[in-house]
Amino acid sequence: MKTLHLAAYAAVLSMLAAAPVGADEPGPGGSRPPVAKTGADVYRMYCQACHMADAKGAVGAAAFPPLADNPRMGTTAYAIYVIQEGKGGMPPFKAMLSRDQTAAVVAYLRTHFGNSYAEPVTATDVPP
Amino acid sequence: MDPGRQAPTRRQLLNAIGLMGGTAAVYQLMTTFGHAAETRFPGPPDLSGSRKGQSVIVLGAGLAGMLAAYELDKAGYRVRILEFQDRAGGRNWSLRGGDRYTELGGPTQNVAFAKGNYFNPGPWRIPHHHRTLLYYCKKFGVALEPFIQFNHNAYVHSTDAFGGAPQRFRALAADFEGNVAELLGKAIDQKALDTRLTPEDLDLLREALRGWGMLDRDMRYVKGDRSSSHRGFLLPPGGGVNGTPKPSDLFAFDEVLKSRVWANMAFFMNDEFQTTMFQPVGGMDMIGKGFARQVGRLITYNAKVTRLMQGAGGVTVTYADAKSGKVGTAEADFCVCTIPLTVLSQIETNLSEKKQAAIQAVPYSPGVKVALEMRRRFWEEDYAIYGGHSFTNQEIGLVSYPNDRLLSDGPAVLLGAFANGPGGLHLGGMTPDERIEAALEQGSVFHPDSYRKEFLSGASVSWSRVPWAMGCCARWNEDTRREHYQSLVSLEDRVVLAGEHASYVGCWMEGSLLSAIDAITRLHKRAQEA
Known part of the structure; x- marks a missing residue:
């Protein structure tokens, strides 16, 4: 503590100026979620809240589209684009998922849930 | 550091403003800051002078829809609400x-x-x-x-601090403030702040640090009654022979920093989260029920809106009954649509391309x-x-x-x-x-x-x-606000949107109500012109 440099605590003070929340948010909690390692992890932790565990989507007042048996999974670039940029009510995941994670989940979707597009997907396919 | 590039001191700022505009400008600046804390609630809308017999269909019986219906009904409009659920209140729910x-x-x-x-x-x-x-x-x-x-x-708990043991907020906050005060005191002693503050200001700041950070006479944050009176005692003051309090040990400051308690302290200072x-x-649904007591008679429940069209003659809404599947239409002169954008983005409308793009642009x-x-x-x-x-x-x-x-x-x-x-x-x-x-x-x-x-x-x-919401709240960012917000909230011929998504108080009930008041005020003006 005694060796803490002036600049170090100046930085701490600047962080006190946290970004305004502007919504009824949980607050500062929840900042350390587990890290999804595989495509299956990413799907389970980020996608299935809306697209469901079986990837068949759901219908309520509107619909979450199915990713199962979905010919659009044949176009890697399309899946990557929608994940990164979002679509309608779906949030953009560019800031939440790394390029590796994005590639892994697209590869997973292309080879599961009745989709069978064997061509691999790598982080280099994902725009930075 | 080039002193000319530093942020102006308080004195410099007030001097500069005083030079430019005199004391009146200083006063105005201060009241402007004061006004920033005030409400944007203009009072209930004045919808006087409505034309007899004009009708409004309101889509959604959440707070925005019910407030719009209440005020429009009171003003003499013929109002009907279509609601997807079998209950009123929307996200106001228990x-x-x-x-x-x-x-x-x-x-x-x-x-x-x-x-x-x-x-x-x-x-x-x-x-x-x-x-x-x-x-x-x-x-x-x-x-x-x-x-x-x-x-x-x-408590505040972090997996990164204190070996994962939660600590009381007051102990963490007290130690954070105490250590920061002590360090800042040292900076004063090392003359690190002399270029920014006068000797009088520095004296005042030293006094502030001692009082705020519970420092001792030597400007140190130490174990004792002063620090314990903020962070909590090991043995609190009692009565009688064994009443003497025992002070508590301080936390190591590096662990306090790792706990990120400053984020909690900042959270409580956010104006939406202050006491x-x-x-x-x-x-919470007592509010929705309170609103429904006023307008429940106007609500058609279990109505899933599938189409929203407007033309020269009015608005036509197509909806299906959730139970029977029977499709019906409702017509009105005007429409207040409070359907969440997650759902509205999948409903067929003939709204302008710009508005449809805005409806599509907001993630939840x-x-x-x-x-x-x-x-x-x-x-x-x-x-x-x-x-x-x-x-x-x-x-x-x-x-x-x-x-x-x-x-x-x-x-x-x-x-x-x-x-x-x-x-x-x-x-x-x-x-x-x-x-x-x-x-x-x-x-x-x-x-x-x-x-x-x-x-x-x-x-x-x-x-x-949630089948009727399919998302929690609209999340705007600076880019989407700039590109789409005005298109979303604009009154387009006979249709206006309302809800928390059509406000800058997103994800709060207040936003939905302010949005509804603004929407019907503009709609009323348009109706008078029609």
């Missing part, structure tokens, strides 16, 4: 024992809470400056009570809440925590303690998770049983001896899976 709730994907939860207990899946607290909501609560006879937002004795906050007595947050009913109030009885929140960096985000019926016996309901962002997505993708297990597992960190032992039953709501 679950109680005996309620059944089925989420998207199929799982049904039968809520088993004791009589009088409730769970607010959506809104749960009201800032004191949300004056529109407070005004209508009073007007509609909705009783409010304090919501205990800030509890110094609740006083309120909640309705008996559950994936909030999740989990409620846990416990056999007894162990957090009060064993931990002296009465309301407020314990925060964790785990996915559940927090555990929040009930603010009502304090010190009572019998089962009580905790908020066991309020997750958003990645945590909300992860918990939201779980089954209801898995969510409860995750909440018990993570929340046990605060109350390891009692959490599982006293658990009776739970309920959860993943907002992404």
Whole structure:
């Protein structure tokens, strides 16, 4: 503590100026979620809240589209684009998922849930 | 450092303003700052002089829709509301024992809470400056009570600090402030602040640091009665022969920093989260019920809107009855549409391309809440925590303690998770049983001896899976605001949108009400011109 440099605590003070929340948010909690390692992890932790565990989507007042048996999974670039940029009510995941994670989940979707597009997907396919 | 590039000191700033505009300008600046804290509530809308017989169809019986309907009806419009659910209130919602709730994907939860207990899946607290909501609560006879937002004795937990042991907020905050005060005092001694402040200012600052940070005479933050009077004593003051208090040990400052308690301190300073906050007595849905008492007679329930068209002659809404599937149409001169954008973006309309693009442009947050009913109030009885929140960096985000019926016996309901962002997505993708297990597992960190032992039953709501909302709240950013906000809120011929998504007070009930007042005020003007 005694060796803490002036600049170090100046930085701490600047962080006190946290970004305004502007919504009824949980607050500062929840900042350390587990890290999804595989495509299956990413799907389970980020996608299935809306697209469901079986990837068949759901219908309520509107619909979450199915990713199962979905010919659009044949176009890697399309899946990557929608994940990164979002679509309608779906949030953009560019800031939440790394390029590796994005590639892994697209590869997973292309080879599961009745989709069978064997061509691999790598982080280099994902725009930075 | 080039002193010319530093931020101006207070004195420089006020001097500069005084030179430019005199004392009047200084005063104006000060009142401007004062006004910034005031409400944007203009009072109930003045819709006088409406033309006889004009009609409005309102889509959605949430707070925005019901307020629009209430004021338009009162002003003499013929009003009808179409609502997708079999209840009014929208996201203003409470679950109680005996309620059944089925989420998207199929799982049904039968809520088993004791009589009088409730769970607010959506809104749960009201800032004191949300004056529109407070005004209508009073007007509609909705009783409010304090919501205990800030509890110094609740916990902060971080997996990165203190070996994962939670600590009381007051101890962390006191040690954070004490150490920062001491360090800043050293900076004064080392003349690091001399270029920015006069010797008098520095004296005042030194006095402030001593008082605020509980420093001793030598400007040190040390173990003793002063620090313990903020952070808590090892043995608090008592009576009689053994009444002498024993001070507590200070935390190591590096652990205090790692706990990131400053984020909690900043959170409580955010103007939406400052005390006083309120909640309705008996559950948040008392507000929706209060509104529904005024306009319930105007609502057609179970109506799923499938099409919204406007033309020279009026607005035509096509809807299907959820039970019979029977398709009907409703016609009106004007329409106030409060359907969430998640849903509206999938409804056929002939709105302009610009407006449709705006409707498509706003993603929704994936909030999740989990409620846990416990056999007894162990957090009060064993931990002296009465309301407020314990925060964790785990996915559940927090555990929040009930603010009502304090010190009572019998089962009580905790908020066991309020997750958003990645945590909300992860918990939201779980089954209801898995969510409860995750909440018990993570929340046990605060109350390891009692959490599982006293658990009776739970309920959860993943907002992404709420069939009638399909998302929690609209999340604008600077880019989407700039590109789409005005297109979204503009009155287009006969149709205007309202709701929290059409406001800058997003995700708050106040936003939906302010948006509704603004929307119907513009609609009324247009109707008078028609």
